[in-house]
Amino acid sequence: MSDVVTRFAPSPTGHLHVGGARTALFNWALARQLGGRFLLRIEDTDQARSSADAVTGILADLAWLGIDWDEGPSFTTEDGRRLGGDPRDVGPFFQSERRDLYDAALARLIEADLAYPAFESGEELDALRKQAREEKRNFRYRRPADFDREAARARVEAGEPHVVRFRMPEAGVEVEDAILGPVAFGEDQVDDFVVRKRDGFPTYHLAVVVDDEAMGVTHVLRGQEHLNNTPRHKALQQALGFRVPIYAHLPVIFNADGSKMSKRDKDKAARVAVKEAMAVDEAAARAQLAPAVDAATLERWLGDKKSQLASETLAALASKLGGELPGIDVEDFRRGGYLPGVLVNFLALLGWSPGEKEADGRDLERFDAAYLAAHFDLPRIGKGNARFDRAKLLAFNQESLAELSPRSFQEEHASWLARYAPELAKQLPEDRSALFASAMQPRSRTLAEPTAADGPGAFALVEDHEIDLDEKAVAKFLRKGEPSGAALLAEFRDTLATLEPFAPEALEAAAGAFAEARGIGMGKIAQPLRVAVTGKAASPALGDTLAILGRDAVLARIDRCLAEIGTAAPTG
RNA sequence: GCUCCCUUCGUCUAGUGGCCUAGGACGCGGCCCUCUCAAGGCUGAAACACGGGUUCGACUCCCGUAGGGAGCGCCA
Numbered sequence: 001m002s003d004v005v006t007r008f009a010p011s012p013t014g015h016l017h018v019g020g021a022r023t024a025l026f027n028w029a030l031a032r033q034l035g036g037r038f039l040l041r042i043e044d045t046d047q048a049r050s051s052a053d054a055v056t057g058i059l060a061d062l063a064w065l066g067i068d069w070d071e072g073p074s075f076t077t078e079d080g081r082r083l084g085g086d087p088r089d090v091g092p093f094f095q096s097e098r099r100d101l102y103d104a105a106l107a108r109l110i111e112a113d114l115a116y117p118a119f120e121s122g123e124e125l126d127a128l129r130k131q132a133r134e135e136k137r138n139f140r141y142r143r144p145a146d147f148d149r150e151a152a153r154a155r156v157e158a159g160e161p162h163v164v165r166f167r168m169p170e171a172g173v174e175v176e177d178a179i180l181g182p183v184a185f186g187e188d189q190v191d192d193f194v195v196r197k198r199d200g201f202p203t204y205h206l207a208v209v210v211d212d213e214a215m216g217v218t219h220v221l222r223g224q225e226h227l228n229n230t231p232r233h234k235a236l237q238q239a240l241g242f243r244v245p246i247y248a249h250l251p252v253i254f255n256a257d258g259s260k261m262s263k264r265d266k267d268k269a270a271r272v273a274v275k276e277a278m279a280v281d282e283a284a285a286r287a288q289l290a291p292a293v294d295a296a297t298l299e300r301w302l303g304d305k306k307s308q309l310a311s312e313t314l315a316a317l318a319s320k321l322g323g324e325l326p327g328i329d330v331e332d333f334r335r336g337g338y339l340p341g342v343l344v345n346f347l348a349l350l351g352w353s354p355g356e357k358e359a360d361g362r363d364l365e366r367f368d369a370a371y372l373a374a375h376f377d378l379p380r381i382g383k384g385n386a387r388f389d390r391a392k393l394l395a396f397n398q399e400s401l402a403e404l405s406p407r408s409f410q411e412e413h414a415s416w417l418a419r420y421a422p423e424l425a426k427q428l429p430e431d432r433s434a435l436f437a438s439a440m441q442p443r444s445r446t447l448a449e450p451t452a453a454d455g456p457g458a459f460a461l462v463e464d465h466e467i468d469l470d471e472k473a474v475a476k477f478l479r480k481g482e483p484s485g486a487a488l489l490a491e492f493r494d495t496l497a498t499l500e501p502f503a504p505e506a507l508e509a510a511a512g513a514f515a516e517a518r519g520i521g522m523g524k525i526a527q528p529l530r531v532a533v534t535g536k537a538a539s540p541a542l543g544d545t546l547a548i549l550g551r552d553a554v555l556a557r558i559d560r561c562l563a564e565i566g567t568a569a570p571t572g
Numbered sequence: 573g574c575u576c577c578c579u580u581c582g583u584c585u586a587g588u589g590g591c592c593u594a595g596g597a598c599g600c601g602g603c604c605c606u607c608u609c610a611a612g613g614c615u616g617a618a619a620c621a622c623g624g625g626u627u628c629g630a631c632u633c634c635c636g637u638a639g640g641g642a643g644c645g646c647c648a
Contacts, residue, residue, distance in 0.1 A: 011648050046647060122646075129644085138574045138644060163646050180577070189575055189644090197646040204648045228576060228643040249577085252641065256583075260641090346584095349597090353585060363586060363596040382578095382585080385641060389583045392598040402611075442611045456609070477608095511607080526607035538609035545608095 004036025005216045008062075008069070009208065011043040012054035015311055015329035016061035018388065019223065019253045019261060022347040025372075026221045026250060026381075028067045029348070032373035036218070040072030040084065041211060042094045045201045050096075059083075061330040065340045066369050071215075090215045095207050102202035105210045105240055106164060106195065114239045115195055116143060117152050117162040140191030143167060164196035166206075166236060173231035178219075178248035178378045185231040193232055209233050213242040224249045224385075248378050251351050252385045255326075261388060266325045266332075267301070267308050273321050274302065285321075292316035322453060327390070335420055337446030339412070342397045344369050350386045352376065366396070398445040410437035416447040424451045427461050429550075435504070436460060436548050439540035459534035460548050464556045469564065473537040477527040478565055485528030486562060488518075492525055493558050502551045504543030511542060532561035 008024040010016065016024075031038035040062070044050035059075045062068075063083060072093045074084040084093075092098060109115035118141075120128075125141075132139035143165070156162060172187040195206040202210070212220065227249045237244050255261050277285040289298060293313050301307050309317075311329060318325045327333045333343050349365060354375055356364040367375075401409060410433065417425040428436055440450035440457050450457040459467070478485040492514050496502075499510050511529070515522045526542045533554055539545045546554050 009648090013648085043648065049647075118646095125645090132644095133573060136573045140644085177577095183576070185576075191644090194646050199646080201646090203646070208648085223642090224577070225642055226648090229648095251578080254641085258640080349584065351584095355586070357586085357596085361595080365585085365597060384578055386585090387583060389598065392584065395598055398611095443609070508607090515607090521607075523607040530608060536608090540609075542607060 001037065002035040003216070004031060004034040004218050005039060006031040006036065006219045006221065007039045007041055007212070007215065007217050008067075009041040009043050009211075010058050011046060011049070012051060012058060013046075013049045014054055014057075014263060015331045016058045017261070017263065017329055018327070018333070018343075018347065021061070021065060021067075021330050021343070022253065022350060023222060023250060024062060024067050025065070025344060025347055026352070026376070027219075028069075029369075029372045029376035030219055030221060030378070031070075033376045034219075037070045038068075039090075039215060039217075040069040040093060041215070042073065043204065043207065044094055044096045045204065045207055047096070047199070047201065057331070061334075064334060065330060065344055067344075088216070095202075095211065098207070098211065099201070101210055101214060102196075102206055105206065106202070109166065109195070109239060110164065112239075113149070113167070115164050115166050116147065116149070117156050118143075118165045118192075118194075119152075119155060119160060119162045138189065140188065141165065142192055161198050163194045163198055165192040166195045166232075166239070168192050168232070168235055173234055175230045175234055175247060177227070177230070178246055179381050179383060180227070180249060183227065183230075185228075190231050190235070195236075205229065205232050205236060209236045209240070209242065212245055213237070213240070217245050219246045219248065221248045221250060224252050248381065251382060253350055254385060254387045256387055256389060258387065261328060263311075263328055264306075264308060266311070266314050266328055268305075269325050270309070270314050270317050271302065271305070274298075274317060277321050288320050289317060292320055335448070337416055337444075337448030338393070338397050339400050339447075341368055342393070342400050344372070346393045346396055348372050348376075350388065352381050355380055366399070394445050401444055401447070402442055404441070406434070406438045406441065409441045410434055413437055413440070413447050413450060417451065420448070421451055424461060432548055432550065435544060439544040439548060443540065456540065459536070459539055459545070464553050465560065467533075467535040467557060467560070469531065469535045469561060470537065473527075473531045473535075474565060477531050477537065478561075481524070485524070485531075486565060488520075488525050489528040489532055489558060490562055492529065493555065496546075496551065496554060496558070499551075502547060504541070504547045506543075507546045508541070508543035529558075533557040 006027040008020075008027050010020055010024075028038045030036075040059075042055055044055075055073070059073060063075060063077045068081070068083050071086055071088065071090065072084045074082065076082055086093075106115065128141075129139045168190045170187055172185055173190060174182055174184045176182050193205060194203050196202055211217075230247055230249075234244055236242075253261055255265065259265075274285065274289065277288070286295070286298075293301075293309070293316070297309075301309055311331065314325060315332075315335065324336075325332065327336055330343070334340070345365075345367060348367075354364045354367065354371075356375075358364050401412075404412065414425070414433070414437075436450070436457060443456040444450050449455045451461060452458065478489070481488075492511070495510055495514060496507075499506060511525050512522060515525050518524075527537065530539050530542060530545060531537060533539075533549060534545060540548070549557070
């Protein structure tokens with residue numbers, strides 16, 4: 001194993017976002033490619049926003065994607081693999097448990113007069129920032145020339161609230177970025193930033209630098225929003241005598257419309273959906289949503305555009321309204337029926353490309369995690385920001401689903417169903433679920449589609465009497481023609497009543513023979529039948545559609561349909 | 573406002589001075605297949621932000637302009 005160590009260091013404030021997932025993926029891939037280690041560290045120095053549930057969620061999201069960490073919090077995957085651990089004894093991996101390390105670094109800095117206490121209040125600083133802006137310059141805090149070390153120490157000892165600031169070198173800092181090249185920051189750009197908060201916790205800057213050193217991190221791949229932090233980190237590393245890791249700043253991922261991808265997008269979409277539903281019928285909408293969220297919370301959320309609801313609550317609201325939320329978190333895509341390998345593939349392409357051609361001259365762009373682990377490199381990471389194109393992701397997922405063996409598709413679908421729609425899983429009789437799966441496979445872009453209310457498999461998941469006959473389809477295929485579709489249907493019913501076996505090939509052959517005997521096209525009998533048993537003019541192949549339903553349901557639906565459209569079923 | 577970063581089809585990208593009549597993928601259009609919907613096959617439209625240099629030659633190098641993004645927190 002090489003000395004290379006990369007890391008992913010999320011703060012546990014919610015589910016893993018796709019942007020974070022890509023950062024994790026690239027760090028993972030680089031470690032694998034270089035034969036090093038990939039470690040996970042939880043940055044929970046913001047006590048107010050961190051939660052244990054979020055930690056578990058993030059670990060599960062990473063594990064599902066197949067991004068396994070060599071060191072970090074222990075976790076057992078669904079298939080029983082153990083991740084994490086501390087073979088080099090560099091833990092713990094929660095920053096909240098590493099405070100003595102930060103305190104020691106802080107003490108060294110203060111001792112060397114490289115850090116000092118500052119007593120300004122938030123309001124005072126705000127005023128200074130405002131003033132700087134009015135004077136069209138960048139606000140930067142610098143230690144006053146008349147700073148009195150002894151006096152400051154006395155105030156600290158007297159218990160006066162304060163932060164500790166790092167004395168940024170007066171000279172500018174140039175950082176070397178593996179993707180962007182050298183980036184120079186002028187001396188008027190960097191200031192004496194806070195390294196210890198009023199509550200005694202270190203800031204991100206201090207913690208990250210101390211931890212990366214202690215954990216032997218050699219490469220840091222992170223979002224480009226951190227580029228401006230790099231001079232601070234480098235200065236801190238130099239002040240503490242630490243090594244400077246290789247930095248690489250990744251382009252940012254945006255929504256298709258160019259806005260920044262954020263968790264708020266989900267609240268935004270849900271708020272629109274809720275308001276629309278209320279505009280139609282407010283009382284009904286409220287009643288519908290009541291089980292998902294209590295009235296007071298709903299009111300508050302609706303009133304404050306900046307407020308956010310928990311991911312789960314949002315998902316519940318959307319499902320009550322039959323809508324869909326934009327996928328932002330890894331979990332959203334899992335629930336949405338995406339394959340983890342597809343998400344990994346797609347995310348990898350957002351900012352990196354293999355630069356290889358397939359044998360037929362097309363660019364290589366479909367690859368798995370193993371390929372990434374073998375070929376990933378820093379120089380091929382792009383510099384420009386990328387937009388998250390859901391349509392392309394969907395197309396990738398559909399393609400991957402189609403490539404699965406029928407059996408694998410069935411298994412994937414079953415496990416998705418067990419996790420996200422267990423009540424629907426019961427409606428598919430064991431002996432027909434394979435048939436259902438194979439009919440759904442080429443018609444599904446996600447694992448969620450087969451059983452979606454308006455999906456290609458919906459006809460098989462409702463009771464016979466719940467079929468809504470589409471009026472247009474009925475008019476076109478049942479009422480029209482001479483003889484009418486209904487008449488042909490009534491005639492063909494008898495064949496169906498006794499046909500053996502009641503299986504796709506036999507059913508199609510019977511329909512074909514029926515049509516041929518009457519000198520009509522296959523469609524003349526197929527469409528009336530299809531409308532009668534599914535209510536719609538479109539469904540899987542006729543034989544599959546009928547076989548999935550089974551003889552009893554088919555006959556019941558035909559009878560009900562004929563009765564409903566007022567055509568007596570002549571026998572014989 | 574200040575500082576930093578970025579800029580090839582609508583989107584993701586290939587392209588490292590002549591291989592470019594700028595390639596691929598998604599999306600979009602057309603045709604074929606067909607009992608419907610899908611799937612599949614074939615096919616079409618679609619880009620080097622702009623202006624100056626450098627060079628025999630610029631998508632590729634340099635400068636400027638425009639546009640986009642990020643940061644300017646006792647958040648990470």
